[in-house]
Amino acid sequence: MTTPVLLFSLFAIGAIASAVLTITRRNPVAAAMSLVGHFFMLTGLYLTLNAQFVAAVQVLVYAGAIMVLVVFVIMLLNVGNEQHLSEKPGMRKTVGTLLAVLFAAQIIGVTTARPTGMTALPDSSVAIGTTEAIGQSLFTTYLFPFEAVSILLLAALIGSVILAKRQLS
């Protein structure tokens, strides 16, 4: 087994296992911790794709900021374990889950029946994953979306403060 295959298998199995743990744990804190593990596995996968900047941002934004927010809210609400994982298995849930699994089977079926033929990373992937390349692109081609995102973040900031406030006066 070569190193890329070994790393991919390790991170892929880890990512699937932690994702399944996230949606099956009764305790919300355990689910959140599995999700942190999942984000780290994805970071590893991004590094196997030579996307260093995205990998760093994944740790900073997801595993850092967003998960702290989630754990903070869990702590604030102090909700215990779920009595039942789901209320009733019900028709809607069964059919929905079945359709979702069918969707995955379809994508895997398509990719195995008609492979894309791209078996190895091109050398150019090293250059485009760097912070320099991303920064250059961000402040030239994608300058307008970048500024628009800053307005979005401001709106979200104000919105969440107003929503979480006790009383509007």
Next chain:
Amino acid sequence: MPTTIPLDYYLALSAILFVTGVVGVITRRNAIIIFMSIELMLNAVNLTMVSFSAFLGDIAGQMFVFFIMAVAAAEAAVGLAIVLALFRKRQTVYVDELNIMKW
């Protein structure tokens, strides 16, 4: 067994992760865990974007991931504030106990 990983493996992996998120949203009752399942789905799509970007040698995919992360951060802040406001009003985070929008 190939010596390098083809693009199809990444696509299949992210399909599996996406569906894990979908199943989480459909089956769970806790609003915070549904929220985490949505994050799982967003991350599965991000993985697809990054793998296409790397394999095609095009930076656009990684720029998209950057913007998706910004939107996800905004969504996290607003979503959790909604859960907080909801808990304050109804003392529950279980979505099957919330049916004021149902008819």
